[in-house]
Amino acid sequence: MADRLSIPKTYKLAIGGAFPRSESGRTYEVVTPKGAFLANAALASRKDARDAVVAARAAFSGWAGATAYNRGQVLYRIAEVLEGRRAQFADEIRASEGATALQAAAQVDAAIDLWVWYAGWTDKFTQVAGSGNPVAGPYFNLSVPEPTGVVAIVAPQEPKGASLLGLVATVAPALVAGNTVVVVADRAHPLSAISLAEVLATSDVPGGVVNVLTGSPAEIAPWLAAHADVNALDLSGAGALDWVDLEIAAADTLKRIVSPEPGVPSRSLQRILAFTETKTVWHTKSLL
């Protein structure tokens, strides 16, 4: 009896909770390290990037306005759903990165554990980073961190070990405070990113909170860096691009910037706070 003929997946973009093809109609070949064909991924265009920013902006007030407890549960739910799909992600990583079964499984597990770590921060970072301020006057004064807004991310572009983990290490911290995200996936290994978007779509993450673009970071990043409705730019994975030019473009609207760093960014509270704004409120106390 012949082997069952498999059904390959069409890998598309993830914008505003839907999975459209690139409006440009373009695709590019995703191949194994040895050059074998894996899939045709969407080659996102400038227009796709703009659509993604519109979707992220529309989703911002809802996600930022959700309670910290609720955001924490949604982020934890992602880990739960990922856990059930470990085999799928490991297979994609093995094929795409040429990783061993052990390496692929380890990357998936690390990514899931990282989601859980960040999920637990949603209702804690405010206490750690905020303050009650003893001003010299009859005022109740406090400072709290709030989400910056729409964060554009260039995910790590590493030859190995980062196609899922690098994505999670950059996207998850931006979501903690209530930001919404447009992420440009690892160009050479985009399968995990699209599969992750499918997980997000089934994990109670509101549409538009995470928008995933596949394609060329060198082509898309300049449009995101210059986009006036993007508030912050995470260039973690942009080390091989003309990232100084991207920072210069971002300066036109004074975006918050995280500069490139090699490898997978390590987990930290600082990564959460990089996409927050401190709001200080002075409340007058009446004179009794």
Added chain:
Amino acid sequence: MSFLEYAPAPESRAIVKLRPSYGLFIDGSWVDGHGEPFSTISPASEERLAEIATADEHDVDLAVAAARRAYDRTWSRLSGADRGKYLFRIARLVQERARELAVAESLDNGKPIKESRDVDVPLVAAWFFYYAGWADKLDYAGLGANPRALGVAAQVIPWNFPLMMLAWKIAPALAAGNTVVLKPAETTPLTALLFAEIVQQADLPAGVVNIVTGAGGTGQALVRHPGVDKVAFTGSTAVGREIAKTVAGTHKKVTLELGGKAANIVFDDAPIDQAIEGIVNGIFFNQGHVCCAGSRLLVQENVHAEVVDRLKQRLTTLRMGDPLDKNTDIGAINSREQLDRIRSLSDIGEQEGAERWSAPCEIPENGFWFAPTIFDNVSTSSTIAREEVFGPVLSVLTFRTPAEAIAKANNTPYGLSAGIWTDKGSKILAVADKLRAGVIWANTFNRFDPSSPFGGYKESGYGREGGRHGLAGYLKAGN
């Protein structure tokens, strides 16, 4: 003599002994600048106060080198406790010389003496006193154990609160263990130069604080200097953008406090008496030369007429004139250039259909003056509702519902500050949550304190000054 007329009550200038000319303060001593010197004048009389040196690139280089030497050899080796003691000394010296500093500030800047004496200078002392206590407690700054200083900080400050901005910059930088090169604004260098004398009286090690004067070119040379590890700037959004571009791709850490177009929201259940005072303080404090000024009054439609009428009455009682007079409420516009800008934006406001009203006041013959002005029926797209005027000009807009107030308040690329006036506490909390601004004043406005973080959202800049947050801006995590 009506009850609003007062006899002149000028503060004595004798307490300030200005030298005819000032050099640069580099490595603990006064040196000549190699750029073209310029005069600093009193904007209230156009009288020349002193000749000021201009630092060229070479001078800036010397100042940065001095700061680096002081950092390597002295300041970074000092204990936090000793750094703190120097800062406490400075705080006390500021208090001892408070009146002199206030008079000098009002002379050079044009702001009323009651503001320089009661707001600016006391906050300068408070800022040094607050950060002095942080110097030996850096482990609690939020960056983990043993955080490290950045090195040499380049600091460029504006002309609206000359000495106060100096304190906001220098106090946290030194507490964290950095050394500094500071450039005051070209129209208001005097108090920074008097501060250099205080640095000498405090016996601060040479090179820890360096003051270089000059115009934009000097600031540019300082910000661009490769020997600088931190750039802190307060000023316009346009210059802030240029600085962000200049430092792109470098290791320099940046704090930017830029422009604003704050909404001051008055609900119909507000305590109107206090609100009127708060609106006046919000936009006419310091002639409106305040980045966080409440320049857009959003007033609920059903109290609009009452609020505007009472505002006009109140503005009629304000006294404009000699900044050194203790009864003066409104001083001089800081420079001819700024006056031209305020005039031109006001003309545009009128052309775009807003109703202009100016307080009836006598404009002195010399100097730069602009009467407190209200524009009513301003539309959200009007230039004076969108651009920072940085002068005593208030734009009045109306709203019907809290949602509309919030939408209008946030409809700006800026996000520095906002005000909320209502007697209903739950409304304050709900509205404050939705405003995209870094500092929100509820039933008050324009309050500052060294323990309270200050800074903007969006294009009003990034980083915070004041409090633990302000300290963290001058530190990096230890190993």
